[in-house]
Amino acid sequence: MKETWYDELQPWIIPSILLIGWQVIASSGVVSETLFPSPLSVIVSAWELTISGELFNHIMASLGRAGLGMIIGGAIGFIFGILNGLSNKAYRYTDTTIQMIRNVPHLALLPLVIVWFGIGESSKVFLVVLGVLFPIYVNTFHGIRNVNPGLVEMGKMYKLKGWKLFKNILLPGALPSIFVGIRYALGVMWLTLIIAETIPTQVGIGYLATNAREFMQTDIIILSIIIYALLGKLADLTARFGEKRLLKWNESYR
């Protein structure tokens, strides 16, 4: 079925109504502009921060922390997931330990992390690492373990061993599950970053929000929240794009 312009418009109708309603209520003066800034004032402050280049710096700082944490945590989770998925011995040695650490809510470690790493960059990145590690570990592990054993047997029949077996059968078989892990981890990544950026800092979206609170700039607080939401959406879209490309053999991703 071909989508008409009206079909594409449908999802945006309710958000638009809400936004217009909000603007009307704010400008009518029924509620205090300081507590509930109008959409327009949010847009204006967004514009000002963009012009000054400040917003870009903050976004890049946050993206950098999120990205670095994701790469380090993702790599650790991926490596242990693969290792424990393939080797029962590695699984018996490490899985219980990993599961014990996983059950500690990583955000509860915040005070301890500040004591260990100070209030610099490393404490924020560390929290993100801790947050994204486990979803990727668990899903990679299950992905490898749940590869159709019939396919593995077939591969062995055709003399695939070691790296070839991994590259041709195990990894592609685990990939859908790994992507579930990545998308889940991306959610955790932003959540962790928001909390981590309440640790005093000079730059980042979290700084923007905390700083605005000091001066009761509610429009900037709301702007920060919207940016977090947009970045989260962007990360999810990127993951989906990767999924579509790498899993196009799978009907459910076509």
Add this chain to the structure above:
Amino acid sequence: MYFKINEVDKLASEVITENDDVKQLSPHAVQIDLLHASKSFGKNKVLKEIQLSIEKGQFIAVIGKSGSGKSTLLRIIAGLDKLSEGELLYNHSPLDESTVNITMMYQDSRLLPWKKVIDNVSLGLEGKEAEKAERVLEAVGLIDFKDEWPSTLSGGQQQRVALARALIHEPSLLLLDEPLSALDAFTRLEMQNLIETIWSNLGFTTLLVTHDVREAVRLADRIILIEDGNIGLDITIANPRPRQLSDPKLALLEEEILQRIMNGEMKSVSEKSVSL
């Protein structure tokens, strides 16, 4: 135990007629010998002292009810399981993967869904070897589908790709584990013809496990019935190929074998009801 075997044997020898075609024999074709071969899973003895010799280039069908041990026999010959006792010889010696090439077709095609058809066929091969994939796909009539995902193919087409994948390795031994049982009747007939033609041209040794007696009678040089871990029946069919299923002698043979299998079952059922 061997009741009625004489009748079946007699019938089989009637079916045997002069066959003038000299069948091509693959230079790689392998002879297989099982000597006092037993396999147990725990206390459960699945194969009991099997003695079986399969000649080079022979098309042998193994039939039997579920749980009779026929699949275990196939897995052992495939090298996927090890014998508990006895010996398994390929060309009079233990398995040497450099000279004996075993490939297999399963009940499900076991194609890798993340590889295009042609890459499924050339799985594990590189360079010159992999280039043969197109020719093999042509042989099974699927060259037009070489760049498709396996999931877009019908069940019969998927099994053809699996057959191509088995053939590209120039097998000494092709193992067929009920590869046609999930196909519809027409596709099954088509596939039987295809397998027979390719086997006649290439002359590798073939072992087909099936519960379809008609399929066995239609394709095999020799039929082995596995019952309770023993060889209950071993008959040779030398009818000329391609065989017509309408051939009354073949139909009779099929009927006899079926009777033979089912009688065993009815007997055990009635024994049980008596003991109740």
